[in-house]
Amino acid sequence: MRQNTPQGMSVIVKTVTRLTVRLIFLFGVYVILHGHLTPGGGFAGGVMLALAAVHVMLAYGRDTAMKELSFSGAQIFEGIGALAFLVIGLSGLAAGVFFKNYLAPGTPFEFLSGGTIIISNMAIGLKVMGGLFAIFVAMTFFQGGGTDDKK
Amino acid sequence: MRHGIITLFLALPLAAAFLLAAVGGAKRRFAEIVGVSSPLALLALAVYVFFVRGSEPLVYSFSGWPAPLGVVWVLDGLSMLMLLAANFVAAAVAVYSVGYMKSYTAPAKYYALFNLMVGAMNALALSGDIFNIYVFLEIASVAAYALAAFGLGRDELEASFKYVILGSTASAFILMGVAIIYSATGSLNLADIAAVLAARTADSSGGAIRLAALLMTSGFALKAGLVPFHAWLPDVHSSAPSPVSAMLSGMLIKVAGLYAMARIFFFIAPVARIMPNILVFLGVLSMIVGVLLALGQWDFKRLLAYHSVSQVGYIALGLGLGTPLGIAAGLYHLINHAVFKSLMFLNAGAVEYSAGTRDLKSAGGLAARMPVTGATSLTASLAIAGVPPLNGFWSKFMIIIAAFQAGRYFAGAAAAIVSVLTLASFLKVQKYVFWGKTKENLSSVKEVPLSMTLPMAALAVACVLLGIFYPVVRDTLIQPAAMVLVRALEYSAGAIK
Amino acid sequence: MINYFLVFVLFGVGLYGVLVKKNIVKKILGLAIFTYAVNLFFVLIGYKAGGAAPIFAVGSEANFVDPLPQAIVLTAIVIDLAILALAVAIALRIYEKHGTFDITEIRNLKG
Numbered sequence: 001m002r003q004n005t006p007q008g009m010s011v012i013v014k015t016v017t018r019l020t021v022r023l024i025f026l027f028g029v030y031v032i033l034h035g036h037l038t039p040g041g042g043f044a045g046g047v048m049l050a051l052a053a054v055h056v057m058l059a060y061g062r063d064t065a066m067k068e069l070s071f072s073g074a075q076i077f078e079g080i081g082a083l084a085f086l087v088i089g090l091s092g093l094a095a096g097v098f099f100k101n102y103l104a105p106g107t108p109f110e111f112l113s114g115g116t117i118i119i120s121n122m123a124i125g126l127k128v129m130g131g132l133f134a135i136f137v138a139m140t141f142f143q144g145g146g147t148d149d150k151k
Numbered sequence: 152m153r154h155g156i157i158t159l160f161l162a163l164p165l166a167a168a169f170l171l172a173a174v175g176g177a178k179r180r181f182a183e184i185v186g187v188s189s190p191l192a193l194l195a196l197a198v199y200v201f202f203v204r205g206s207e208p209l210v211y212s213f214s215g216w217p218a219p220l221g222v223v224w225v226l227d228g229l230s231m232l233m234l235l236a237a238n239f240v241a242a243a244v245a246v247y248s249v250g251y252m253k254s255y256t257a258p259a260k261y262y263a264l265f266n267l268m269v270g271a272m273n274a275l276a277l278s279g280d281i282f283n284i285y286v287f288l289e290i291a292s293v294a295a296y297a298l299a300a301f302g303l304g305r306d307e308l309e310a311s312f313k314y315v316i317l318g319s320t321a322s323a324f325i326l327m328g329v330a331i332i333y334s335a336t337g338s339l340n341l342a343d344i345a346a347v348l349a350a351r352t353a354d355s356s357g358g359a360i361r362l363a364a365l366l367m368t369s370g371f372a373l374k375a376g377l378v379p380f381h382a383w384l385p386d387v388h389s390s391a392p393s394p395v396s397a398m399l400s401g402m403l404i405k406v407a408g409l410y411a412m413a414r415i416f417f418f419i420a421p422v423a424r425i426m427p428n429i430l431v432f433l434g435v436l437s438m439i440v441g442v443l444l445a446l447g448q449w450d451f452k453r454l455l456a457y458h459s460v461s462q463v464g465y466i467a468l469g470l471g472l473g474t475p476l477g478i479a480a481g482l483y484h485l486i487n488h489a490v491f492k493s494l495m496f497l498n499a500g501a502v503e504y505s506a507g508t509r510d511l512k513s514a515g516g517l518a519a520r521m522p523v524t525g526a527t528s529l530t531a532s533l534a535i536a537g538v539p540p541l542n543g544f545w546s547k548f549m550i551i552i553a554a555f556q557a558g559r560y561f562a563g564a565a566a567a568i569v570s571v572l573t574l575a576s577f578l579k580v581q582k583y584v585f586w587g588k589t590k591e592n593l594s595s596v597k598e599v600p601l602s603m604t605l606p607m608a609a610l611a612v613a614c615v616l617l618g619i620f621y622p623v624v625r626d627t628l629i630q631p632a633a634m635v636l637v638r639a640l641e642y643s644a645g646a647i648k
Numbered sequence: 649m650i651n652y653f654l655v656f657v658l659f660g661v662g663l664y665g666v667l668v669k670k671n672i673v674k675k676i677l678g679l680a681i682f683t684y685a686v687n688l689f690f691v692l693i694g695y696k697a698g699g700a701a702p703i704f705a706v707g708s709e710a711n712f713v714d715p716l717p718q719a720i721v722l723t724a725i726v727i728d729l730a731i732l733a734l735a736v737a738i739a740l741r742i743y744e745k746h747g748t749f750d751i752t753e754i755r756n757l758k759g
Contacts (some may be wrong), residue, residue, distance in 0.1 A: 039701075043726060079173020086166055089158075092214065098158040099214040135733045142740040282720055289727045296734055300741070308742045309754055312672065315735045319679050320666060322731075323686045326724060327659075330686065333717070334693040 007061025017059035025052040028125070035121035036114035042121035046128025053133045062140050074134040081127030088120050154211050157226055159196060160234065160277060164189050164270030171263035179258045183249050186262025190245040190269055194238040201231055208635075210279065218279070219340035225279035228631030229482075233276035233410055235628070236486040239613070240401045240493045241269045243606035247497050248394040250603040251504060255392065261301060268294035268398065272406045281329050281415060282339045288325070288374070288407050292318050295403055299391040310386040317383045321373035328367035332419075335359040345418040349643060357421040364422040368412065368429060375408020377467060378437040381460045385444075388456035389509075393500025396452060400459045401493030405466065405485050413470055417636050423643035430471025435562050437464030442572045451499045451509045454580065455492065458535065461569060462488045468566065469550045472557045473640055479625065479633035480549030486628075487542040487617060491531040494610035498528040501599045501607065502584060511580065516589035520596040523604040525585045527611035532581055534614045536574035542617035651692055659685035672739045672749045679735065683728045687721045694718060 008014065028048030035041030057065040092100035106113030167189035171182055208227035212218055245265065252261055271291035278284045296318065300311030333339055336347045348360065369380065376384035384404070388396045416426040441461030448454035466488065469481020501524045503509050506517060518525030534541035537548070547570055554563030589596075598604065617624055662685055665678020694714030702715035739749070746754045 043722065076173050079169050082169035083166065083173065086162060086169065090162055093155045093158060093162075096155075097213065097215040098155055098162075098211075101214060138737065139740065142744065282723075286723060286727065289731075293727075293730050293734060296731075296738075300738055303741060305745050305754075308738055308745060312735070312738045312742060315731065315738060316666060316675055316679060319683070319731050319735075320663070322727075323683050326683075326686050327689065330690040330693055330717075333690075339716075 007064055009059050013059045017055055021052050021055055024055060025049060028052060028129075032121050032125035033118065034111075036117045037109060037111070042124025043128050045121070046125040047132060049125065049129035050132035050136070053129075054136050057136070057140070066137075069133070069137075071134060071137045074130045074137065076130070078127050078130030078134060081123050081125070081130060084123035085120060085127065088116055088123060092116070154209055156196070157200065157209070157211055157224060157277060160193065160273040161270050163193060163196070164266040164273070168263045168266040168270065171259045171266070174259060182259040182262050186258070186266060187245045187249060189266050190238065190241040193269065193273070194242040197231075197234045197238045200226070201235060204231065219338050219343035222283055223279045223340060224274075224277040225341075226277060227635050228628075228633075229410075229414070229635040230276050232482060232486065232628055232632040233406060234273060236489045237269070237272050237276065237402045237406060240489050240610075241265075241272075241398065243610050244394045244397050244401075244493060244497070247397075247500070247603050247606040250600045251394055251500055252392065255301065261298070264294045264298050264301075265395075265398070267291075268298065268403070272402060275406055276410065279341050280339055281332060281341055281344065284411055284415070285322070285325055285329055288411060289322055291403060291407055292322065292374070295395075295399055298395045299387050299399070301392055301395065302390075304390070306386075306390040310383070310390040313383050314387045317373060317380075321370040321380075323370075324366045325370035328363040328370065331359055331363035331366070335363070341415065341418055345420065345639075345643065348420045351420075360419060360421045361425075364416060364419070364426065367415065368426075371408050371412040372433055373408075374404065375412070375463055375467070376404050376437075376460050377408070377433045377463060378440045378460060381437065381441070384460055385453050385456040388459065388496075389450060389452040393452070393496055393503065396456075397493035397496035397500070400456065400496055401489045404459065404463060405489065409463065409466055409470065409485070413636055417639040418643060420643040423640055427471045427473040427640075430467045431559065431562060432471075434464045434467030434469075434471055435565050437461060437467065438569045439464075439565055442569045442576065445576050446572065449511045451502065451511055451514075451580065451584065452496065454511075454576065455495050455499060458495075458573065458576070459488075459492055461573065462492065462535070465547065465550055465566065465569075468562055469546075469553065470636070472550075472553050472559065472562075474553055474557050475633060475637045476549060477553035477557060478636050479629050480546055480553050482632050482636075483625070483629045484543075484546035484550060487534070487546050487614075490610055490613045490617065491534040491543060494527060494531040494607060494614065495535070497603070497607050497610070498524055498531065501603055504599055504603070505596045506593055511583040514584045514590075515593065516585070516587045517593065517596065518585035519589055520593065521598045523598060523608060527607040528585060529581060530611040530614050532577035534618070536577050537570045538574070540618045540621075542614050542621070545618060545621045652689070655685050655689045655692060658682070658688065661685075670751050672742060672751055675751070676732065676735045676739060680728070680732055683724075683731075687724055687728075690717045690721050690724070 028045045031040040031048060032042055032045030035045065053069055056068070089099045092098055092102060095102035101115040101117070103115035105115050167185050171185055174181070204226060208225055210218065211224045211226070213222045215221070248261070248265070252258060255261065268291050271287045271294065275284060275287040275291060278287060296311055296315045299314055300307050329339070332344060336344045338344050338347060373380035388400050391399065416422050438461050441457050441464060445454050445457035445461060448457060462484070466481045466485045469477050469484055472478070499509065501521065502514060502517060505521060506514055508514055530541070534543040537544045547566065551563045551566045554566060659682050662678045662682025665681060666675050669675055669678060694717030696713045699711055699713035702712040702718070742754060743749060748754065
């Protein structure tokens with residue numbers, strides 16, 4: 001992420017982005033991991049993770065940002081997140097009922113509580129991050145004529 | 152665990168869809184194997200479940216929370232019928248897609264969306280929870296919107312945009328209805344809602360439920376393509392790729408529209424009496440308007456789409472009669488129409504694939520060049536027009552008899568006349584596309600590959616078998632499904648004296 | 649009661665946008681507005697004056713607002729997001745093909 005590329009917004013925005021983007025990402029991870037204890041969860045946290053990536057893209061311009069981030073990577077994240085969520089459901093089926101919460105519930109308000117919910121939140125977070133970022137990138141493809149890669 | 156097998160109806164296609172979405176740029180061969188094997192496995196699963204299920208409805212609670220707290224799936228005769236029909240059509244269309252979608256790029260995305268739609272339809276047929284029905288309706292619709300635009304041509308995009316706007320408007324109306332029902336009953340579980348409302352006196356919450364019914368009926372009628380909510384249907388079904396049209400016209404409009412409507416409203420006491428009348432009115436209107444609009448069409452797929460409007464009217468009429476015979480006839484026509492209308496769209500796709508045209512006037516004499524397409528198309532045309540002993544004859548005959556028995560003479564007469572007009576319309580198709588001398592520029596046309604002829608042949612055989620073995624089909628499949636709705640009507644009618 | 653009335657006004661505004669406006673983007677905005685109205689209506693149903701957030705803490709009184717509509721609305725919002733993204737993607741493709749957002753200029757199909 002070089003500072004002086006001609007693309008993107010002003011140097012102020014780029015500097016602030018450089019400082020805050022990791023914090024945004026970290027906060028997203030926090031929201032996902034504490035989804036069973038506090039408001040938020042997989043979807044809200046996943047949106048924050050995607051926004052961190054979108055933030056970089058807005059500040060530095062698409063071409064610079066896409067050197068660091070990739071569209072197919074987002075697609076793979078999305079697919080893996082969705083498959084992981086399905087696997088959680090199916091493992092519940094193996095334990096008795098579809099989406100059965102078979103892990104020990106733990107003490108309420110402890111970090112490790114709520115059984116499979118924390119894993120589900122991680123899977124959803126991954127899926128939402130990949131999905132939202134992929135949507136955003138796909139929209140930017142339309143700039144300047146767009147690419148007609150699909151029939 | 153043993154009952155848990157029905158969750159595979161959702162889990163299997165979703166797994167295929169997510170896998171294909173993750174490897175977006177995968178090889179065509181891989182996408183085809185994953186994308187086609189999942190509907191085939193689902194068909195096998197549906198047949199297996201049909202044989203092993205007990206006589207009692209199976210209620211499956213997710214994550215072990217009992218109803219009405221948890222989300223439940225209900226496998227009764229009606230769900231079983233929808234599952235068998237949906238997965239049979241889906242399997243045939245998936246195999247057909249292997250050949251047809253060769254000219255399109257991004258096969259992984261196509262099969263991912265296709266599996267998503269199939270899974271959502273299966274789950275919709277199994278849901279016993281009103282919000283669950285809304286969610287799967289939306290998933291199926293989103294996949295359908297994207298599939299309708301898959302070709303990315305001018306017409307596809309315009310039709311799909313129309314579909315998105317109208318479909319989402321309908322969905323918002325449905326969600327509004329769900330909200331009102333929830334506020335009036337405090338429950339989302341269908342059986343629980345029915346019990347709560349049946350225990351009340353007639354007018355304590357009748358107004359709210361009627362408002363909800365009004366909103367939701369317009370929503371579902373739009374999804375079903377009933378007149379006057381049919382404006383999107385001919386555009387979408389004629390511009391989408393042919394396998395997609397077959398799936399939309401064959402199954403989606405019925406599962407997402409009529410099935411959901413009957414499943415919800417036949418159980419709810421304050422509206423169970425007026426709902427049949429609404430269905431009869433919309434059904435007769437759709438039957439007549441649809442066939443009259445179809446008569447003037449010269450675009451093969453557009454003509455089929457208008458006939459879908461007309462035939463969905465038959466189903467709505469049958470269900471709306473409310474008598475045991477009428478409901479059985481409506482459900483029988485539902486699976487019959489699923490089979491022959493998807494077959495007709497696959498035929499239209501085969502003609503477009505080989506001869507490169509959808510215009511009836513510029514085709515001609517194709518039966519000699521494309522024997523399988525010609526023969527299956529003739530079967531489907533005769534079936535849809537109601538020629539004995541094919542399946543369409545029995546269901547239309549039953550609908551007409553049931554209408555006269557119920558004292559709805561106008562509806563019965565209209566059904567008979569529309570049937571004649573349908574025959575005329577499809578004789579026109581046969582005459583212009585398949586019969587007569589082959590045109591000069593079409594003399595090099597070849598039959599479509601095996602992956603496309605095989606599903607068409609399977610569907611045509613199903614048309615014949617469903618007709619010949621009508622008594623067996625009626626007793627094993629239709630009657631149990633019809634009894635679910637008949638009992639529901641009796642239950643909710645008995646609740647209000 | 650005024651809340652419910654305002655929700656229906658919002659619903660009407662959105663429906664007006666979808667049905668009357670000629671511009672595709674405005675139609676999409678109308679769609680967004682009235683799905684928000686429906687979501688708002690759903691949340692209002694579960695609202696209880698003076699109710700606490702539905703997080704169960706040890707020793708807290710059970711005077712919660714109904715949590716089910718909130719969970720449902722979250723699901724509905726995610727669905728709306730998917731539809732909105734799809735509609736915008738289709739609108740962008742239409743703009744690529746036709747060079748306009750005006751629905752009257754791109755009408756090929758008879759409907």
